[in-house]
Amino acid sequence: MNKIDLLRRRKSLSYGAIAKETGLTPTYICLLAKGKRTNPSLEVMQKISLALDEKVEKVFQVNQ
Numbered sequence: 068m069n070k071i072d073l074l075r076r077r078k079s080l081s082y083g084a085i086a087k088e089t090g091l092t093p094t095y096i097c098l099l100a101k102g103k104r105t106n107p108s109l110e111v112m113q114k115i116s117l118a119l120d121e122k123v124e125k126v127f128q129v130n131q
Contacts, residue, residue, distance in 0.1 A: 068102070068127075068128045069099065069100065069102075069126055069127045069128065070125065070126055070127075071085075071096065071099060071100035071115060071119070071126060072100045072101075074119045074121055074125075074126060075100070075119065078119065078120070080118075080119070081093075082094075082096045082097050082100075084118075085115065085118045085119070088114075088117075088118040089111075089114040089115055089117075089118050090114070091111065091114065091115070096115065099111075099115070107127075109123075112126070112127050112129075
């Protein structure tokens with residue numbers, strides 16, 4: 068479970084904008100946001116969180 072879409076919409080960011088900043092593909096970010104891809108690496112979580120200007124713990128539910 069993550070809050071990528073919620074935070075992305077609040078900040079008026081597209082998947083493309085996040086992808087450009089992180090070096091990931093927009094498709095991968097979308098799949099993560101929709102829960103169709105799970106278990107991203109710590110590095111991926113950090114990149115996305117940085118692009119959203121949030122802490123990893125706020126974007127991703129960790130230590131489940």
